[in-house]
Amino acid sequence: MHTPRRVHASLLGLLLLAAASTAAAAEGELIRLDASRSEVGFKVKVMWLLGVNGRFGKVEGTVRPDPFRNRLSVDARIDVASVSMGRRSYEEWVKSDEFFDAANHPQILFESEPFPRARLKSGGELRGDLTMRGVRLPVPLALRPPECDRPAFDCPIRADGEDKRSLFGMGSHRGTLADRVDLEFSVFAVPPPRDAGAKPG
Secondary structure (H helix, E strand, O other): OOOOHHHHHHHHHHHHHHHHOHHHHHHOOOEEEOOOOOEEEEEEEEOOOEEEEEEEOOEEEEEEEEOOOOEEEEEEEEEHHHEEOOOHHHHHHHHOOOOOOOOOOOEEEEEEOOEEOOHHHHOEEEEEEEEEOOEEEEEEEEEOOOOOOOEOOOEOEEEEEEEEHHHHOOOOOOOOEOOEEEEEEEEOEEOOHHHOOOOOO
16 A cells, blocks of 8 residues: 555656657657546555555656657656545555655655657666655666557556655554555556647657
């Protein structure tokens, strides 16, 4: 019930919007993540056996193309209050100061390093910084190859990662709850109006 570095998966959203529009990327225009369709899932093991799953249903952010170097950079913002776990008691627990501390830290942030645009289609490492509960740390993500010809529009851009919750000040229940948190980002992009019908390049 804690979220790891996979939050970097939010950055995967940035790559999907980059893939979304060649024209926009070529001109260096910002592309927005589609908050209504993007999400970040997380899993932590209880007693090192059973997995407890949750997801954040609201992920916002932008992808910034660098037309001169053919690279992209992404920033993503995850709304902690959008967490869903199937049980109200679990949701209130992870939003408390024992875990995400939504009252004082309502967002989880991810800022990627610039990466080659071609990586959106090939997959590969996605590096960046994750900020959670006021703690900012570098996090690595693994970007998956897309499952369709129009990633971010017809299918999500996905990225996986893991982190240790204790590094972000979530050290409670160490006897029953694993320190490792697995994350999965699934991100869609909003195509620029003029390219809404165009195929991404």
